[in-house]
Amino acid sequence: MPNPSFEQYSSCPGTGEGYIDYAIGWNTCGVSPDYFHSCNNADWGVPNNVYGHQMASQGNAFAGIIAYDKNVPHTDKEFIGTTLSQSLTVGQKYYVSFKVNLPKMDTSTTHQTDCAVF
Numbered sequence: 001m002p003n004p005s006f007e008q009y010s011s012c013p014g015t016g017e018g019y020i021d022y023a024i025g026w027n028t029c030g031v032s033p034d035y036f037h038s039c040n041n042a043d044w045g046v047p048n049n050v051y052g053h054q055m056a057s058q059g060n061a062f063a064g065i066i067a068y069d070k071n072v073p074h075t076d077k078e079f080i081g082t083t084l085s086q087s088l089t090v091g092q093k094y095y096v097s098f099k100v101n102l103p104k105m106d107t108s109t110t111h112q113t114d115c116a117v118f
Contacts (some may be wrong), residue, residue: 001027001057001074001082001084001085002024002025002082002083002085003023003024003060003082004010005028005057005058005059005061005062006023006035006037006056006059006062006063006079007025007054007059007060007061008023008024008077009022009023009035009061010022010024011040012037012039012040012046013034013035013040014040015039015042015043015044015109017032018032018033018035019034019035020033020035020036020063020080021035021036022035022037023035023037023061023063025082025083025090026046026063026080026081026082027080027081027082028079028080028081029079029080030078030079031059031066031077032076032078033063033064033065033078033079033080034064034065034078035061035063035064036054036056036061036062036063036064037060037061038061038067040049041061041094046061046062051052051064051103052103054101055118057078057099060079061109063080064076064103065077065078065079065080072086
C-alpha cells in the first residue's frame with residue numbers, strides 16, 4: 001500500500017474539512033474525510049487539532065473519518081481509498097490492519113469498523 005501513514009503530501013491541509021486528497025495516493029470515497037498533518041499548526045494539525053490532542057500512530061500525519069455519529073444520517077459516513085501497489089492473487093490470504101481512535105470530544109462510537117477491497 002502506498003503512503004500507509006499519510007506522511008507524503010502534495011500540500012499541507014488547509015482550513016476546513018476534507019483534504020485527504022492532499023495525502024499522496026489517497027482519495028475521497030464519500031463525503032469529506034479529513035487529513036491531519038503536523039505541517040498545519042491550526043485546526044488540522046498533529047498533535048493539536050480541532051478535535052483535541054492526538055499523536056499520529058507513526059510519523060506526523062493521519063486520516064480522520066466519521067464512521068458513526070448518532071446525529072449524522074447513515075448515508076453521510078466517510079470513506080477513504082487508495083490503489084494497491086501490487087495486484088492481489090486469487091486464493092491468497094492477506095492480512096489488513098489499521099488503527100482507530102475516538103476523538104477526545106466525541107461520545108459517539110461504533111463497535112464495527114470495516115475495510116473493503118475492490
